[in-house]
Amino acid sequence: MAPSAGRRSALLGLGGALLAAAAPAETPTQVAPGVFVLPGVHEDASPTNGNAIANIGFVVGGASVAVVDPGGSLAHGRRLRRAVEAATPLPIRHLVLTHAHPDHVMGAAAFADLRPEVIGHARLPEALAQRRDGYLRMLEREMGPAAAAGSDALPPTRLVEDRLDLDLGGGRVLAISAHGPAHTDADLSLFDPATSTLWLSDLLFVERIPSLDGSLAGWLRELAALRDRPAAARAVPGHGPPAVPWPAAAAALAGYLEALRNGTRAAIASGLGIAEAPARVATAEAARWRLAENYHGRNVSTAYRELEWE
Numbered sequence: 161m162a163p164s165a166g167r168r169s170a171l172l173g174l175g176g177a178l179l180a181a182a183a184p185a186e187t188p189t190q191v192a193p194g195v196f197v198l199p200g201v202h203e204d205a206s207p208t209n210g211n212a213i214a215n216i217g218f219v220v221g222g223a224s225v226a227v228v229d230p231g232g233s234l235a236h237g238r239r240l241r242r243a244v245e246a247a248t249p250l251p252i253r254h255l256v257l258t259h260a261h262p263d264h265v266m267g268a269a270a271f272a273d274l275r276p277e278v279i280g281h282a283r284l285p286e287a288l289a290q291r292r293d294g295y296l297r298m299l300e301r302e303m304g305p306a307a308a309a310g311s312d313a314l315p316p317t318r319l320v321e322d323r324l325d326l327d328l329g330g331g332r333v334l335a336i337s338a339h340g341p342a343h344t345d346a347d348l349s350l351f352d353p354a355t356s357t358l359w360l361s362d363l364l365f366v367e368r369i370p371s372l373d374g375s376l377a378g379w380l381r382e383l384a385a386l387r388d389r390p391a392a393a394r395a396v397p398g399h400g401p402p403a404v405p406w407p408a409a410a411a412a413l414a415g416y417l418e419a420l421r422n423g424t425r426a427a428i429a430s431g432l433g434i435a436e437a438p439a440r441v442a443t444a445e446a447a448r449w450r451l452a453e454n455y456h457g458r459n460v461s462t463a464y465r466e467l468e469w470e
Contacts, residue, residue, distance in 0.1 A: 184212030191403035192355035222330015237267025258361035280316035281346035341375035366400025369449035
């Protein structure tokens with residue numbers, strides 16, 4: 161997700177539905193054999209939720225475990241580590257960072273002593289270098305210094321420029337793909353052929369409004385390519401249920417992104433300025449999503465800056 165409630169853009173006249181505060185999950189959901197998801201809550205970071213707002217989890221192979229996103233804080237990462245240890249005695253040898261956003265990476269410190277192979281997009285080191293200090297300040301501001309203490313990302317030790325086959329043993333090989341700019345500039349997805357599970361992280365949002373931090377046109381292209389993958393039966397979204405049917409679950413995201421693109425293009429063509437656009441562009445489509453009032457305005461501004469140079 162986008163990193164900070166302090167940077168939220170308000171959307172005038174938009175009534176977004178909010179979930180009542182819910183405790184973050186303590187135990188994971190097994191969405192397919194050996195594929196476990198620890199669901200996040202539809203909230204922004206707070207002292208109550210410990211930034212456990214994203215879906216994170218792990219895949220168990222025949223010889224080792226791959227953690228997919230270590231969580232949003234040290235406490236969140238420790239919760240995930242306990243879940244792995246309860247599910248299997250196999251070692252955690254791989255830590256996959258699907259992108260740079262803090263709700264997915266700042267729990268990595270909980271795994272540092274294991275010295276795992278840390279896998280990230282080829283552009284992830286630059287993204288983390290630019291944003292890490294800001295993310296640490298954000299966690300202190302939103303959660304409080306005590307709750308944020310010790311939270312941190314780990315630098316990638318293995319970079320993915322195109323594709324990486326990650327062998328977990330016992331015939332379980334995860335196909336990790338690097339994507340062009342979409343949700344962010346450094347997105348990874350994973351496909352587990354053994355269970356036909358596509359782990360999309362924040363390339364797929366369900367229920368909670370998408371957050372645009374990369375390229376709107378690129379996200380639409382990447383999503384269209386992913387929807388054409390016939391082998392996938394289910395997908396793990398970065399926010400939403402632990403798993404959803406694929407590709408049916410992509411329809412709502414595609415609809416929002418298309419409405420954002422079309423509405424922003426129309427605003428630019430009509431001479432509507434970037435300051436006025438958030439209150440006018442795709443508001444009906446945005447109102448279908450939770451937390452729209454926090455993120456839709458920022459999405460419109462990001463789309464406007466991209467599309468005005470088409």
